[in-house]
Amino acid sequence: MSSHSYSVPDPSPRPRALVIGGSLGGLFAGNLLRSIGWDVDIFERSAHDLDSRGGGIVLQPDVVEALRRTGIDLSAISLGVPSEHRVVFRPDGSIRSRQYAPQTQTSWSLIYTTLRSAFGDAHYHQAKVLTRIEQDSAANKVTAHFADGTDEIGDLLIGADGGNSTVRQQLWPQQVPSYAGYLAWRGLVPEDEMPAAARESLHGDFGFANNTGSHILGYLVPGGNNDVRPGHRFYNWVWYRVADPDQLARIMTDRDGRQRGYSIPEGMLAEHWVKHVHEEARALLPPGFSAIVEATRQPFAQAIRDLASDQMVAGRVVILGDASAIPRPHTAASTSKAASNALDLADALSATPDNIDAALKNWEPRQIALGKALRRQGTQTGNYLLFQRPPAS
Ligand SMILES: Cc1cc2nc3c(=O)[nH]c(=O)nc-3n(C[C@H](O)[C@H](O)[C@H](O)COP(=O)(O)OP(=O)(O)OC[C@H]3O[C@@H](n4cnc5c(N)ncnc54)[C@H](O)[C@@H]3O)c2cc1C
Numbered sequence: 001m002s003s004h005s006y007s008v009p010d011p012s013p014r015p016r017a018l019v020i021g022g023s024l025g026g027l028f029a030g031n032l033l034r035s036i037g038w039d040v041d042i043f044e045r046s047a048h049d050l051d052s053r054g055g056g057i058v059l060q061p062d063v064v065e066a067l068r069r070t071g072i073d074l075s076a077i078s079l080g081v082p083s084e085h086r087v088v089f090r091p092d093g094s095i096r097s098r099q100y101a102p103q104t105q106t107s108w109s110l111i112y113t114t115l116r117s118a119f120g121d122a123h124y125h126q127a128k129v130l131t132r133i134e135q136d137s138a139a140n141k142v143t144a145h146f147a148d149g150t151d152e153i154g155d156l157l158i159g160a161d162g163g164n165s166t167v168r169q170q171l172w173p174q175q176v177p178s179y180a181g182y183l184a185w186r187g188l189v190p191e192d193e194m195p196a197a198a199r200e201s202l203h204g205d206f207g208f209a210n211n212t213g214s215h216i217l218g219y220l221v222p223g224g225n226n227d228v229r230p231g232h233r234f235y236n237w238v239w240y241r242v243a244d245p246d247q248l249a250r251i252m253t254d255r256d257g258r259q260r261g262y263s264i265p266e267g268m269l270a271e272h273w274v275k276h277v278h279e280e281a282r283a284l285l286p287p288g289f290s291a292i293v294e295a296t297r298q299p300f301a302q303a304i305r306d307l308a309s310d311q312m313v314a315g316r317v318v319i320l321g322d323a324s325a326i327p328r329p330h331t332a333a334s335t336s337k338a339a340s341n342a343l344d345l346a347d348a349l350s351a352t353p354d355n356i357d358a359a360l361k362n363w364e365p366r367q368i369a370l371g372k373a374l375r376r377q378g379t380q381t382g383n384y385l386l387f388q389r390p391p392a393s
Pocket residue numbers: 020021022023024025026043044045046050051052054055056057107108109128129130131160161162163164165166320321322323334335338
């Protein structure tokens with residue numbers, strides 16, 4: 001009897017994704033690609049876990065869907081804090097309108113810690129600063145070079161490295177965010193420290209108030225350690241104010257004299273700007289909002305910028321989340337757009353598992369269209385609210 005030797009073919013190796021940026025966009029992409037069978041490593045510039053003490057986010061369906069497909073048991077966690085009415089105040093504190101519009105507000109920290117613990121530590125690499133990318137189109141490989149002198153090779157590199165993306169700057173230097181002419185002052189106040197005037201008018205609802213060059217909104221969000229119990233939450237407010245580029249540069253110079261560019265984290269705003277925010281609150285805001293702003297010891301700030309990329313794929317490199325498009329916050333869509341980009345990427349890659357290039361080609365147009373639609377919507381809303389410019393017909 002003759003013997004036959006059979007050679008068993010190697011199972012095809014799992015494709016490997018290198019994700020640059022370990023904030024929400026990177027974690028959505030990392031978890032979702034892993035859920036469709038990819039090996040994923042996330043490389044984050046920061047040396048420690050990210051933290052924003054829970055700035056507010058409106059909870060949108062794409063975020064919930066991305067958490068569900070990551071495998072998170074949604075029945076076991078509280079994702080946010082409900083509000084019932086949308087209430088618009090006049091500057092004197094009287095109510096302009098009150099509408100029943102239930103929705104859920106969550107926090108950046110709650111979504112971040114949930115995604116971060118689902119991804120785990122083994123493939124989440126901190127203190128890794130991407131400096132440069134190289135592509136080998138013959139081998140269909142991409143190499144990421146890091147500031148510490150190390151390299152990593154993958155089949156796909158995902159630039160989820162935010163509004164100042166290094167990936168975007170290298171591949172599409174012409175795609176640059178532009179300043180919208182106003183900034184958001186922001187703050188968080190522990191629920192049990194809400195002054196009476198704020199508690200009476202704002203507590204439990206989604207509140208708004210307009211004035212010249214001024215638009216404020218606020219709502220309750222989860223508190224420290226994602227606590228959603230009444231009494232343990234934060235009141236989160238966001239106050240848009242017109243600021244010319246010179247004033248913006250002065251605001252963005254932190255209390256140590258360091259120029260921060262487009263955002264100042266909690267605790268770093270120079271003392272005279274803290275005073276300025278409190279004084280302006282007294283002059284421009286209805287009593288409830290004025291009281292909550294004045295009760296905020298450490299307001300922080302973020303410049304409003306516009307970006308909607310025309311291209312998001314080059315060979316085996318893609319950009320998503322804020323790296324590709326920055327929607328204005330009035331759309332309440334930055335986090336859900338990052339989730340949507342990542343959900344669609346996982347769908348496209350699993351639809352043509354043997355053809356990554358085709359998947360990326362199929363993925364890109366809808367993402368570009370989404371970024372542009374949100375830019376249109378955000379620009380119209382923001383320009384109307386802050387500059388009283390009617391939408392172009
Ligand atoms: C600390 C923090 C707090 C935030 N808080 C809020 C909030 O309260 N409310 C809200 O609506 N939005 C918040 N955002 C923004 C929000 O995360 C984004 O608008 C949206 O979710 C899309 O996120 P993103 O991951 O695309 O971009 P980002 O959240 O900006 O994340 C980009 C990540 O890439 C990393 N990175 C940048 N360059 C490099 C590099 N060269 N190499 C490696 N890593 C790099 C950054 O350190 C950062 O972690 C916050 C972002 C951060 C980083």
